[in-house]
Amino acid sequence: xxxxxxxxxxxxxxxxxxxxxxxxxxxxxxxxxxxxxxxxxxxxxxxxxxxxxxxxxxxxxxxxxxxxxxxxxxxxxxxxxxxxxxxxxxxxxxxxxxxxxxxxxxxxxxxxxxxxxxxxxxxxxxxxxxxxxxxxxxxxxxxxxxxxxxxxxxxxxxxxxxxxxxxxxxxxxxxxxxxxxxxxxxxxxxxxxxxxxxxxxxxxxxxxxxxxxxxxxxxxxxxxxxxxxxxxxxxxxxxxxxxxxxxxxxxxxxxxxxxxxx
Amino acid sequence: xxxxxxxxxxxxxxxxxxxxxxxxxxxxxxxxxxxxxxxxxxxxxxxxxxxxxxxxxxxxxxxxxxxxxxxxxxxxxxxxxxxxxxxxxxxxxxxxxxxxxxxxxxxxxxxxxxxxxxxxxxxxxxxxxxxxxxxxxxxxxxxxxxxxxxxxxxxxxxxxxxxxxxxxxxxxxxxxxxxxxxxxxxxxxxxxxxxxxxxxxxxxxxxxxxxxxxxxxxxxxxxxxxxxxxxxxxxxxxxxxxxxxxxxxxxxxxxxxxxxxxxxxxxxxxxxxxxxxxxxxxxxxxxxxxxxxxxxxx
Numbered sequence: 188x189x190x191x192x193x194x195x196x197x198x199x200x201x202x203x204x205x206x207x208x209x210x211x212x213x214x215x216x217x218x219x220x221x222x223x224x225x226x227x228x229x230x231x232x233x234x235x236x237x238x239x240x241x242x243x244x245x246x247x248x249x250x251x252x253x254x255x256x257x258x259x260x261x262x263x264x265x266x267x268x269x270x271x272x273x274x275x276x277x278x279x280x281x282x283x284x285x286x287x288x289x290x291x292x293x294x295x296x297x298x299x300x301x302x303x304x305x306x307x308x309x310x311x312x313x314x315x316x317x318x319x320x321x322x323x324x325x326x327x328x329x330x331x332x333x334x335x336x337x338x339x340x341x342x343x344x345x346x347x348x349x350x351x352x353x354x355x356x357x358x359x360x361x362x363x364x365x366x367x368x369x370x371x372x373x374x375x376x377x378x379x380x381x382x383x384x385x386x387x388x389x390x391x392x393x394x395x396x397x398x399x400x401x402x403x404x405x406x407x408x409x410x411x412x413x414x415x416x417x418x419x420x421x422x423x424x425x426x427x428x429x430x431x432x433x434x435x436x437x438x439x440x441x442x443x444x445x446x447x448x449x
Numbered sequence: 450x451x452x453x454x455x456x457x458x459x460x461x462x463x464x465x466x467x468x469x470x471x472x473x474x475x476x477x478x479x480x481x482x483x484x485x486x487x488x489x490x491x492x493x494x495x496x497x498x499x500x501x502x503x504x505x506x507x508x509x510x511x512x513x514x515x516x517x518x519x520x521x522x523x524x525x526x527x528x529x530x531x532x533x534x535x536x537x538x539x540x541x542x543x544x545x546x547x548x549x550x551x552x553x554x555x556x557x558x559x560x561x562x563x564x565x566x567x568x569x570x571x572x573x574x575x576x577x578x579x580x581x582x583x584x585x586x587x588x589x590x591x592x593x594x595x596x597x598x599x600x601x602x603x604x605x606x607x608x609x610x611x612x613x614x615x616x617x618x619x620x621x622x623x624x625x626x627x628x629x630x631x632x633x634x635x636x637x638x639x640x641x642x643x644x645x646x647x648x649x650x651x652x653x654x655x656x657x658x659x660x661x662x663x664x665x666x667x668x669x670x671x672x673x674x675x676x677x678x679x680x681x682x683x684x685x686x687x688x689x690x691x692x693x694x695x696x697x698x699x700x701x702x703x704x705x706x707x708x709x710x711x712x713x714x715x716x717x718x719x720x721x722x723x724x725x726x727x728x729x730x731x732x733x734x735x736x737x738x739x740x741x742x743x744x745x746x747x
Contacts, residue, residue, distance in 0.1 A: 195643050204552040214582035270466045277463035284460050293471050301682025303699045304719050308478030331474040392575050395684045409577045428578040439573035
């Protein structure tokens with residue numbers, strides 16, 4: 188089969204793809220490689236060392252930033268996934284929904300605006316309202332821009348689900364809530380899960396909004412890393428980056444497997 | 450189909466949280482941004498609601514002590530650079546994504562899944578870490594400079610803090626967003642059409658140009674939006690790889706709301722940025738409508 192002359196294949200595309208994947212992974216490999224560098228100067232190799240990982244894991248400011256990021260991401264994910272699930276149920280399943288298209292655009296609004304504009308918008312809002320608590324500001328802002336990321340996978344899953352199953356449950360005298368709990372929710376769970384996961388990663392990863400709102404003592408992980416980068420490239424920074432990459436690759440793989448299990 | 454019974458009889462209630470959140474945290478605040486962009490700068494940062502068009506005038510002119518205006522293109526250059534870099538990024542992503550997406554679509558099922566996973570994986574990795582990695586590569590005494598030295602080429606010093614560095618970083622950040630929709634549209638392409646073109650003596654190149662590319666246009670368009678819009682508002686790439694001297698609109702806005710403490714000017718630039726995005730989306734919307742009209746006319 189593979190030897191057969193194929194009119195669909197184009198010469199050179201394979202090589203080009205190989206180069207592309209090298210381009211995609213070379214920077215990541217460089218960071219991981221230099222994180223094991225014993226030398227304080229990043230680009231001069233001074234032997235293998237795990238010292239920077241030890242330094243990273245006992246860095247109090249880093250751990251504080253991780254804690255803040257996790258708190259904000261967990262709350263924002265919980266709220267945004269719930270809100271997105273409710274909106275998706277109505278937009279996909281609801282009857283006689285007025286302004287269905289408009290509602291969908293409104294839910295996806297954060298995707299249509301550049302993030303810096305969203306960030307500036309909430310910054311001005313909080314300054315007008317006089318909200319000073321950093322954590323509260325971050326949770327509200329993150330919830331807003333996480334909603335479309337949670338919404339899209341849930342909607343896709345709901346559209347792919349057979350509505351007759353719900354109907355059958357209702358015909359068998361299940362109340363709306365029971366039909367949802369026992370039929371709809373289990374079936375769309377992979378969508379809800381990947382939506383929530385996406386929201387969580389987007390929140391953990393956010394820099395623009397978090398740095399603009401960075402007052403009132405809530406420094407998130409990306410904002411802290413940015414301040415480290417500003418101090419210059421260092422092996423400890425590489426070690427921190429590698430740890431973050433391991434965590435995100437783990438999450439991504441988990442999400443991928445769950446989506447694939449169908 | 451018989452009328453379905455909805456799960457819940459509360460359409461309005463289900464949508465309300467999403468609408469309320471978007472209204473309070475986005476729609477109203479964007480309105481406030483417009484107000485601020487017409488307001489007077491406060492004496493200690495912030496702003497006062499006193500109507501003025503000074504922030505917009507400031508984008509074009511320097512204002513002297515006696516109120517004389519002197520044309521200063523510094524902000525226009527930033528706007529122009531942003532548009533050019535976003536366009537160049539979109540073009541490069543388009544050109545590079547098609548061969549890769551096409552190659553992936555020719556693979557076996559398992560390899561397809563694995564390769565798509567590899568394409569999406571960097572996207573899950575923290576944006577700031579990915580941009581930072583380019584500092585090590587492009588920086589002084591970095592990987593690129595060392596490789597060139599090893600090859601006997603002249604020392605180019607640092608590529609960092611140039612437009613090229615920003616372009617590399619932008620392409621790197623957003624190219625997965627281009628590959629996925631193009632891949633999706635190639636997957637939908639009927640291989641019989643390609644074979645038919647060959648049977649009718651179409652060369653590979655003709656087939657590519659006349660059959661494959663036109664059929665993948667919707668995916669390319671979708672990818673172009675996904676890349677172009679975030680590029681216009683990019684903050685991290687210009688800040689870290691452009692070094693604060695060669696700015697883009699994104700970090701210029703950030704600067705006005707941060708260290709420069711000129712909120713009205715920052716709001717005015719935000720409006721310019723939003724307008725650019727709106728114009729682009731409208732043009733795209735119109736071209737989609739025109740295409741549908743053409744297809745309907747056939």
